[in-house]
Amino acid sequence: MLNPPRILLIDDEPAFRTLSAQWLEAEGHEVSTGASLDELSEKLTHFDADLILLDLSLPPHFDPQHTLAALPRFIDRPVIILTGHGERELALEALRQGAWDFLAKPIDPDMLAVVVKRALTKHQLVRELNSLKHQQGSQQGLETLIGASPSMNNIRALVSRIAPTDVRVLVTGPSGTGKEVISKAVHALSSRAAGPFISVHCGAIPAELLESELFGHTRGAFTGADKARDGLLKLADGGTLFLDEIGEMPLAMQVKLLRVLQEGSFYPVGGRSLETIDVRLVSATNADLPEKVKTGEFREDLYYRIKGVNIETRPLDERPEDIPLLIGHFLELQARGGSQAPLHPDTAAFHWFIQRRWPGNVRELKSALDSVAAIARNGIITLEDIALLYPDAQPSTGDSLAHPGDSLEAQVRALEISLISQALAKFDHNRTHAAQALGLSRQGLLKKIERYGL
Numbered sequence: 001m002l003n004p005p006r007i008l009l010i011d012d013e014p015a016f017r018t019l020s021a022q023w024l025e026a027e028g029h030e031v032s033t034g035a036s037l038d039e040l041s042e043k044l045t046h047f048d049a050d051l052i053l054l055d056l057s058l059p060p061h062f063d064p065q066h067t068l069a070a071l072p073r074f075i076d077r078p079v080i081i082l083t084g085h086g087e088r089e090l091a092l093e094a095l096r097q098g099a100w101d102f103l104a105k106p107i108d109p110d111m112l113a114v115v116v117k118r119a120l121t122k123h124q125l126v127r128e129l130n131s132l133k134h135q136q137g138s139q140q141g142l143e144t145l146i147g148a149s150p151s152m153n154n155i156r157a158l159v160s161r162i163a164p165t166d167v168r169v170l171v172t173g174p175s176g177t178g179k180e181v182i183s184k185a186v187h188a189l190s191s192r193a194a195g196p197f198i199s200v201h202c203g204a205i206p207a208e209l210l211e212s213e214l215f216g217h218t219r220g221a222f223t224g225a226d227k228a229r230d231g232l233l234k235l236a237d238g239g240t241l242f243l244d245e246i247g248e249m250p251l252a253m254q255v256k257l258l259r260v261l262q263e264g265s266f267y268p269v270g271g272r273s274l275e276t277i278d279v280r281l282v283s284a285t286n287a288d289l290p291e292k293v294k295t296g297e298f299r300e301d302l303y304y305r306i307k308g309v310n311i312e313t314r315p316l317d318e319r320p321e322d323i324p325l326l327i328g329h330f331l332e333l334q335a336r337g338g339s340q341a342p343l344h345p346d347t348a349a350f351h352w353f354i355q356r357r358w359p360g361n362v363r364e365l366k367s368a369l370d371s372v373a374a375i376a377r378n379g380i381i382t383l384e385d386i387a388l389l390y391p392d393a394q395p396s397t398g399d400s401l402a403h404p405g406d407s408l409e410a411q412v413r414a415l416e417i418s419l420i421s422q423a424l425a426k427f428d429h430n431r432t433h434a435a436q437a438l439g440l441s442r443q444g445l446l447k448k449i450e451r452y453g454l
């Protein structure tokens with residue numbers, strides 16, 4: 001973050017302005033003050049504020065509705081609303097109008113510092129996200145793979161390297177971590193992109209049907225086969241065959257698949273003429289295949305045939321820095337579906353998503369966003385919306401949306417990790433440049449990298 005952050009404080013009470021300005025300056029911020037809405041506009045012409053602290057009752061009208069109506073003009077940067085005691089409804093209205101957070105008077109200096117820091121961090125994050133999106137967009141075909149963690153960066157690099165070759169790919173990792181999206185990206189970036197991508201869920205097809213599903217069958221091959229039918233292997237000819245959950249393939253079928261991989265040809269069920277096909281095989285599993293090989297549930301020779309290059313996905317909880325990008329991505333996808341502007345989470349909701357554990361990984365995060373978005377109002381996802389669906393998300397009971405204490409530390413930690421990882425990714429792991437962009441000394445950045453094990 002460029003230092004020092006500039007804060008514009010607009011409040012008509014001189015004593016409050018002086019005291020708050022002192023507190024903010026003590027935190028290392030550069031502060032400018034004003035007493036009315038007109039002064040807000042005027043100051044902004046020569047003071048490029050990173051954040052605005054704005055009282056709602058300002059001269060000449062002292063009418064909060066007047067200030068609320070003017071709010072959309074200023075929300076290209078974080079605005080924190082200062083309210084009088086008991087004006088929670090007004091504050092919520094301000095959040096709907098695009099304010100980032102609110103603080104109720106009398107204001108506690110610690111709370112002020114926390115809320116300001118959080119808004120500045122989020123603002124910085126949004127800027128980083130935009131530049132990352134830009135960067136990602138230029139790597140054609142990889143834009144479906146969202147994430148800025150070292151793990152996702154490696155995966156993108158690996159995918160772009162191996163996709164154009166015909167090497168077989170095995171994607172492994174826990175459920176919901178993006179194995180299928182990665183497999184599709186391999187296809188999309190390959191010379192077979194114009195050909196078919198045929199997906200087979202090996203565990204979902206009953207063992208006795210799998211052979212005819214894959215290899216097809218001739219007319220009369222078995223009871224009920226009144227017509228000849230091409231199998232999925234044939235349909236994938238010239239493209240990519242994606243064998244999902246390959247660890248669940250029955251042993252008898254494994255033998256048959258091995259033969260196809262060795263010989264590049266197969267007999268349809270009941271058929272006598274050999275079919276030759278040209279497919280690239282991409283497989284995925286959340287099972288531990290070497291372990292299955294040991295226990296005899298998976299053939300070792302097949303394992304080495306399908307493995308080619310192994311791409312391993314990590315659980316989402318090990319890469320929290322991907323969460324902000326995924327949130328933005330999924331909300332944008334939803335908006336495209338409904339042709340509306342994307343919803344956005346307010347600061348507290350945003351932090352809840354980052355802080356929560358996601359054992360179901362990206363799939364669970366996506367589904368949470370889908371359901372919360374369905375009940376959000378006025379374009380904003382609030383913690384109150386989330387709490388309707390997730391009892392563990394308690395809306396703030398105080399007058400501020402900030403939660404000081406341990407949970408805040410966890411939130412700041414996740415955001416720090418997120419910002420640092422993204423800056424490192426952006427500058428190709430050049431720590432000097434990343435430190436400059438983050439407004440840290442190189443030494444300071446190195447300490448954080450070490451502390452977080454980045």
Ligand SMILES: Nc1ncnc2c1ncn2[C@@H]1O[C@H](COP(=O)(O)OP(=O)(O)OP(=O)(O)O)[C@@H](O)[C@H]1O
Pocket residue numbers: 144145146147173174175176177178179180181182244284285286329362363366
């Ligand atoms: N890095 C990512 N970028 C964008 N979307 C993602 C990413 N990872 C996962 N998703 C989304 O999360 C959901 C689950 O992903 P996917 O089906 O690829 O997971 P999987 O690892 O194949 O799961 P399973 O093992 O249960 O089949 C999908 O909606 C997918 O689009």
